[in-house]
Structures are given as structure tokens and as C-alpha cells.
Amino acid sequence: MSGAVTPPQGTPKLRIRGLRKAFGSKQVLDGIDLDVASGTSMVVIGGSGSGKSVLLRCILGLIEPDAGSIEVDGVDVLRLRRREREAVNRRIGMLFQNGALFDSLTVWENVAFGLMARRQINRRDAREKAGDVLRQVGLDPSVGLLSPSELSGGMQKRVGLARAIAAQPEILFFDEPTTGLDPIMGAVIDGLIVECVRTLGSTAIAITHDMASATRIGDAAAMLYRGRLVWQGPAASLLESGNPLVDQFTHGRREGPISMELRR
Amino acid sequence: MSGVLSLVASLGAIVLGFVRAAGSLALFALAAVSHLFRPPFYWRNFLSAFVEFAYFSLPVVALTALFSGGVIALQSYTGFARYNAQSAIAGIVVLSVVRELGPVLAGLIVAGRVGSAMAAEIGTMRVTDQIDALGTLSTNPMKYLVTPRLLAGTLALPLLVVVADILGVLGGFIVSVVKLGFSPNAYIANTFSVMQPIDVNVGLVKAAVFGFLIALMGCYNGYHSRGGAQGVGSATTASVVAASILVLAFDYMLTEMFFSR
Ligand SMILES: Nc1ncnc2c1ncn2[C@@H]1O[C@H](COP(=O)(O)OP(=O)(O)OP(=O)(O)O)[C@@H](O)[C@H]1O
Numbered sequence: 102m103s104g105a106v107t108p109p110q111g112t113p114k115l116r117i118r119g120l121r122k123a124f125g126s127k128q129v130l131d132g133i134d135l136d137v138a139s140g141t142s143m144v145v146i147g148g149s150g151s152g153k154s155v156l157l158r159c160i161l162g163l164i165e166p167d168a169g170s171i172e173v174d175g176v177d178v179l180r181l182r183r184r185e186r187e188a189v190n191r192r193i194g195m196l197f198q199n200g201a202l203f204d205s206l207t208v209w210e211n212v213a214f215g216l217m218a219r220r221q222i223n224r225r226d227a228r229e230k231a232g233d234v235l236r237q238v239g240l241d242p243s244v245g246l247l248s249p250s251e252l253s254g255g256m257q258k259r260v261g262l263a264r265a266i267a268a269q270p271e272i273l274f275f276d277e278p279t280t281g282l283d284p285i286m287g288a289v290i291d292g293l294i295v296e297c298v299r300t301l302g303s304t305a306i307a308i309t310h311d312m313a314s315a316t317r318i319g320d321a322a323a324m325l326y327r328g329r330l331v332w333q334g335p336a337a338s339l340l341e342s343g344n345p346l347v348d349q350f351t352h353g354r355r356e357g358p359i360s361m362e363l364r365r
Numbered sequence: 366m367s368g369v370l371s372l373v374a375s376l377g378a379i380v381l382g383f384v385r386a387a388g389s390l391a392l393f394a395l396a397a398v399s400h401l402f403r404p405p406f407y408w409r410n411f412l413s414a415f416v417e418f419a420y421f422s423l424p425v426v427a428l429t430a431l432f433s434g435g436v437i438a439l440q441s442y443t444g445f446a447r448y449n450a451q452s453a454i455a456g457i458v459v460l461s462v463v464r465e466l467g468p469v470l471a472g473l474i475v476a477g478r479v480g481s482a483m484a485a486e487i488g489t490m491r492v493t494d495q496i497d498a499l500g501t502l503s504t505n506p507m508k509y510l511v512t513p514r515l516l517a518g519t520l521a522l523p524l525l526v527v528v529a530d531i532l533g534v535l536g537g538f539i540v541s542v543v544k545l546g547f548s549p550n551a552y553i554a555n556t557f558s559v560m561q562p563i564d565v566n567v568g569l570v571k572a573a574v575f576g577f578l579i580a581l582m583g584c585y586n587g588y589h590s591r592g593g594a595q596g597v598g599s600a601t602t603a604s605v606v607a608a609s610i611l612v613l614a615f616d617y618m619l620t621e622m623f624f625s626r
């Protein structure tokens with residue numbers, strides 16, 4: 102298995118080179134180069150529709166990129182065969198932007214889904230474990246008996262987060278984890294993500310529009326603009342990056358180099 | 366000249382589109398079936414799909430079969446079998462129900478009821494990223510969603526058709542005895558002397574094929590739906606239309622195969 106090979110020291114957990122993806126005539130990703138070191142978290146910011154979700158979907162193999170390479174532990178996943186690719190994906194957990202909870206299952210079955218799919222655990226233990234993870238994300242375990250459609254948007258987000266982290270994956274993707282949460286819960290979730298990265302040693306990529314959240318979660322940060330990463334640096338310096346694009350974005354100014362283009 | 370050319374071109378495009386669709390459908394079916402032989406198999410999903418197919422469609426199929434059997438008895442009496450009615454009607458009812466009406470009616474009803482629901486459910490899962498989420502949770506979506514449903518359809522429809530057969534014959538029996546005044550014993554004896562094992566068997570084979578096709582169209586259209594609620598809606602419609610046409614087309618082909626000697 103590809104995952105068994107220990108990568109040489111210093112290889113980033115995730116290395117992306119020259120990633121390009123167009124939908125029709127619209128070039129969404131236009132040569133992305135990105136390294137995420139093992140055990141760190143990277144925050145990606147960028148305007149709505151700039152291709153942040155597409156970037157994560159490319160890494161997961163849900164969208165086929167046009168060109169470029171995506172290496173996980175030094176292995177180019179785009180060249181892997183299906184089975185091997187699935188094995189790599191098993192090490193990745195993802196919180197989808199809209200939750201993507203299974204609405205035919207109860208909340209606890211959602212949370213324990215990945216655990217049960219790996220067959221390392223029986224249903225009763227899985228249920229108990231699901232209760233623990235729900236408590237971690239600030240939900241009462243009794244919520245587990247509800248169906249996802251009975252939850253508020255913010256609760257769904259937390260259940261999605263619980264589902265993503267339940268199997269303790271090596272790599273975690275969070276697509277706007279705190280959007281739609283109140284500020285306190287947002288901070289709680291941010292803390293949880295940081296804790297996951299710390300205690301599990303996971304590597305994370307988080308997409309966010311929330312600057313407070315970005316500086317809390319991220320070790321490093323990058324800004325996506327017009328299909329390219331126009332700035333990369335420590336997340337702590339997001340607010341004083343010196344880059345006019347980033348400045349305008351993080352301070353939410355109307356005037357600046359980024360003009361709100363009408364979407365084609 | 367250019368008119369002819371553009372006609373040929375658009376005809377070619379239609380043919381190509383059709384071939385492409387058929388090819389992609391065949392690959393989809395092949396992939397789903399191949400997962401049958403590679404563990405794990407998702408029993409829960411199979412059982413709930415089976416119940417959906419067999420149990421919830423039972424009342425509608427049963428009623429339809431009962432009335433259809435009765436109508437055939439009535440029609441063949443008033444139409445053409447008046448002079449030899451006693452012996453002929455039982456045979457006409459049992460053959461038309463067991464060979465044709467049972468499987469076809471059950472197929473069309475299930476296509477409308479279960480195939481459409483399947484397309485809507487899987488289509489909703491597609492447009493809300495639930496299918497993508499399965500992939501990130503160590504679960505192959507084909508194996509989890511499609512394979513159990515295909516098997517459930519293939520096994521459940523024959524069961525439904527057995528019920529439809531019995532109730533169809535019963536419908537003919539009731540009309541013949543109560544309304545036309547035939548002797549019940551003679552009717553039953555006639556029924557069994559006309560009906561051959563192959564009639565029942567072919568009916569059941571048809572049912573299995575229809576069940577597979579209905580589940581396939583539901584899953585395929587749902588799986589490939591895109592574009593929100595509207596996309597799910599058109600996937601649902603497409604699944605019912607395609608499954609109904611396929612049921613009728615395969616009914617003809619299977620009849621041709623087994624009975625046209
Ligand atoms: N499957 C697809 N087919 C066609 N176009 C797509 C597809 N997925 C995304 N796009 C386009 O790619 C662009 C980037 O989309 P993406 O979802 O990555 O944006 P985003 O940066 O995540 O925005 P937001 O912050 O609003 O979530 C959008 O213009 C979108 O229309």
C-alpha cells in the first residue's frame with residue numbers, strides 16, 4: 102500500500118504543484134502551488150467563487166484536475182489506481198461546506214459512519230463513541246437519536262465536524278467550518294480543530310472567510326485570487342501582510358485592487 | 366444539399382448520443398454488479414430496498430392484478446368466447462395474467478412508485494454532496510447505494526409477480542363464477558390444465574429482468590443528476606420514462622425469445 106512507505110524527512114504531508122482546473126472557458130484554478138507541512142494547519146482564504154472548494158475536491162479526487170500534481174506523503178495521488186486512491190482517501194476526513202449529512206440515517210449513525218465502515222468496531226461501541234464525539238463538538242449525546250433534518254444549521258455543522266473527526270484521520274479538510282455558527286460556538290469549533298491537529302497530529306486545510314477564525318486555526322495561511330495563490334505566509338500576519346490583495350480582503354474594504362467582478 | 370447534410374449530421378449526433386448513453390449505462394450496471402462479488406455487502410440497504418420494492422408496492426399491485434383478471438374474463442366473454450366460454454375463459458385469463466399482465470403491470474407500477482423514489486433519493490444525495498461524503502468515509506458509493514438496490518429489485522419483483530398472478534387468476538375466477546355463472550370447480554380445473562410451468566417461469570424471469578432494469582434506471586438517473594432540485598426532478602421523471610419503456614421493450618424481446626417457436 103502506498104501509505105505504508107515512510108516518506109523521507111522534510112517531505113510535506115501535502116504538496117501541490119501546478120494544479121489547474123477549468124470548467125468550460127472558466128479557469129478556476131490556474132496553477133496552484135501549495136505545501137502543507139505534517140501536523141500543521143493551513144488556512145485558505147479567498148473570495149466567494151474563487152475556487153476554494155474546488156481545490157479541496159481536487160485533492161479528494163471528487164473533481165479531476167486538468168493538470169498538475171497532488172502529492173500526499175510524497176505520492177502523487179493523481180497517478181494512483183482507483184483502489185490505491187481510495188486507500189489514500191481513507192486517511193482524509195472532510196467537513197463539507199453544506200454539511201452533506203446522510204439524511205436517511207440518524208445523527209449518531211452519521212457520526213459513527215466512518216468507524217463502522219472500517220469494520221473495526223461493532224454498532225454498540227460505535228454508538229457510544231459517537232456520543233463521545235458529539236459531546237466534543239458541544240452537542241448532547243441524546244441528539245444522536247434525531248435525524249439530521251431535525252437539527253438547526255449550526256448543529257448540522259457540528260455533526261458534520263464530528264463525523265469528519267470521528268475516525269481520527271491523518272488529514273482533515275474543513276470547508277467553512279464556522280460559517281453559520283454564533284461567535285462563541287465558532288470559537289469552540291476553532292478550538293476543537295486546533296486540538297485535533299495537536300492531539301491527533303493531523304494535518305489540516307481549513308477554508309474560511311472569518312479572519313478571527315483564520316488566525317485562531319491556522320499556522321500558515323494562503324490567499325486564493327483569480328486561480329492563483331497570491332500570498333502565503335504565517336496565519337498570524339494575515340492582518341498585516343503588506344500584500345494589498347490580502348489587506349483589502351482581511352479588512353473587508355470596498356476600495357482596492359480586488360474589484361467585485363460579476364460572475365460569468 | 367446542405368439541408369440533407371445537416372439532417373444527416375443531426376441524425377448522427379442523435380445516434381452517437383444514444384450509443385454514448387447506452388455505453389455509460391452498461392458500464393454503470395457492470396460496475397454495480399461486480400460489487401456484488403466483492404465484500405462488504407450492505408445488508409441493511411438491501412433489506413430496506415427490498416421492503417420498499419416488495420412490501421409497499423404490494424397493495425397497489427394486488428388490486429391492479431385483481432381487477433385486470435376480472436376485466437379480462439369479462440372482455441373475453443362479451444368479445445369472442447361466448448360460445449365456448451366455460452373452457453376458454455379460464456385459459457385466456459391465466460395465460461394473459463401469468464405470461465404478460467402480471468409482470469408488465471407490476472413492472473410499470475413499481476417503476477412509477479419505487480424507481481422514481483429511488484432516483485429522487487439518490488439524486489438528492491448527489492446534489493447535496495452526500496455521495497461525495499460517502500467516498501471520504503471509507504465507503505464506495507456504488508457498492509453502498511446501487512448494488513443493494515439492484516439486487517433488491519431483481520429479487521423482489523418475482524415475488525410481487527407471484528402475488529399478482531394469484532390475484533389476477535382470482536379476479537377472473539370471481540367474475541366468471543359470480544357474474545357469468547360458471548362452475549367453480551370446472552374453472553379451476555381448466556385453469557390448471559391450460560397453464561404450463563414454462564408460463565409461470567417465463568413470467569418470473571421477466572419480473573426479475575424488469576426489477577433489475579427499474580432499479581438500474583432509478584439509480585443511474587439519480588446518481589448522475591446535477592443542478593439542485595430541478596435536476597433531481599428531471600432525473601426522477603427520466604427514470605420513470607426510461608424504466609417504463611425498457612419494461613415494455615424487454616417484455617417484447619423476452620416473449621419473442623421464449624414463446625415464438
Ligand atoms: N462542478 C462544477 N461545474 C462547473 N463549475 C463549477 C463546478 N464546481 C465549481 N464550479 C465553479 O467554480 C468556481 C469556484 O467554485 P468554488 O465552489 O470552489 O468556490 P468557493 O471558493 O468555494 O466559494 P464559496 O466561498 O462561495 O464557497 C465557481 O465559479 C463555480 O461556479
Ligand SMILES: [Mg+2]
Pocket residue numbers: 153154155198276
Ligand atoms: Mg466553497
